[in-house]
Amino acid sequence: MVVVGAGVFTVGYGPPGLRSLLLGGLGTGVGVAAMHYLGMVAMRLHGHVAFDPGLVALSVVIAAGAATAALWAALTVRGTMGAVLASLVMGLAVSSMHYTGMAAVRIELTPGRAPLAGVTAMEFVFPLTVALGSFLFLTAAFVALSPTARERAAAASVDSLPEH
Incomplete structure (x- = not known):
């Protein structure tokens, strides 16, 4: 990646x-x-x-x-x-x-x-699960905290008002 x-x-x-x-x-x-x-x-x-x-x-x-x-x-x-x-x-x-x-x-x-050296299933799956879960959590948080189109439009209209 x-x-x-x-x-x-x-x-x-x-x-x-x-x-x-x-x-x-x-x-x-x-x-x-x-x-x-x-x-x-x-x-x-x-x-x-x-x-x-x-x-x-x-x-x-x-x-x-x-x-x-x-x-x-x-x-x-x-x-x-x-x-x-x-x-x-x-x-x-x-x-x-x-x-x-x-x-x-x-x-x-x-x-x-002779048994081959390697990791157990849990030693492989746990870090993969933590990394994927973290990515999904951060993505969901980013989407949830992003302003909606209505909020962006409202902010833009406030910014375009003349100051007195």
Whole structure:
């Protein structure tokens, strides 16, 4: 989320032009690919995980291209048909990156009976629940405390009254 946010910030608030788009897309794509491969390396199994460097590089290029296309679409696509087309292209790009990344993985299993190290279900679910609950609470509070259209209009009419 941070990497995608940084990419959107780079394109949305950086100097307009191709350079911001390419930097935002590259950073976002590399971040997404890093998340994918860190997740793959984090697997606990009886064996060894290796990667095909050529396919890894191709998946990173696809991820950067997909991220750049998504950022470009966010800035330029208007209308329902444009949004549908951009969504289809992005779905294809994300799927391509994922399957290319999966093709890059080589797993050699070594049979064993020893228990694998890892977290319990509660050690995983509790922080996830706290983070999601906090996000939902803060979002609900923001919405609840935001002024309504009527309140904004009333404040605007008070501000526009001449002073005596």
